[in-house]
Amino acid sequence: RPAVGLAERAGIAVDRGVLVNEYLETSVPGIFAAGDVARFPDPRAGGAGIRVEHWVVAQRMGAVAAANMLGQRRKFDDVPFFWSVHYDVTLSYVGHTESAAETLRIAIDGSLADRDCRVTYSEGARLAAVLTVGRDRESLAAERAFELVR
Numbered sequence: 523r524p525a526v527g528l529a530e531r532a533g534i535a536v537d538r539g540v541l542v543n544e545y546l547e548t549s550v551p552g553i554f555a556a557g558d559v560a561r562f563p564d565p566r567a568g569g570a571g572i573r574v575e576h577w578v579v580a581q582r583m584g585a586v587a588a589a590n591m592l593g594q595r596r597k598f599d600d601v602p603f604f605w606s607v608h609y610d611v612t613l614s615y616v617g618h619t620e621s622a623a624e625t626l627r628i629a630i631d632g633s634l635a636d637r638d639c640r641v642t643y644s645e646g647a648r649l650a651a652v653l654t655v656g657r658d659r660e661s662l663a664a665e666r667a668f669e670l671v672r
Contacts, residue, residue: 524559524573537561539573544597546587554591556583564618565599566671567650572618576604601668611637614661617651617668619643626650632657 526536535541535549539561546554546562557580561571579602586598602618619626625645632639632655640660641653652664 526559529555529559537571539571541571544599545590545595546583546598547590554587556580556587562598564602566601566668567618572602572620574602574604574618579603601665603665611655612658614654614658615651616653616661616665617643617649619645619650621645621650 524539526540529536529540529548532553533550534553534555540548540555540559542548542555542560542562544563544565546556546560548555558573558575560583561573562583563569564572579600582600583598586596589596601616603614603616605612605614607613621643627644629642629644630639631642634655636656638656639654640657641655642649643651643653649667652661654661654664
């Protein structure tokens, strides 16, 4: 869980994280938040606020927040993603969904047992996320496809 106590005491809006706009500015003008505490609007999810707990996303958010503190007006609209390595298995996840498994349409191409698959998560007609195991090129292709949706 994100530590939001300081933000709450400062009068900053929180909801399962520190709420920020597309410029990573909080509800208090001139105060910015980045990293896994920040809940930012994801344009691919209709502007719904999401949090991503991955160090590369935090680095990218920090760079955008710093630029905006210096007067630039850069939107943070990077595709959410993470990867994780477990011994000889690398999981790559691109996109985002917080929907319950019962409401998602999940399709598997390949074999989980063989550690060679692509799992797609759809919410209605919208592709929400892609998980790959052993298919790095497909993960990169999915990230590029999500980049085109802004």
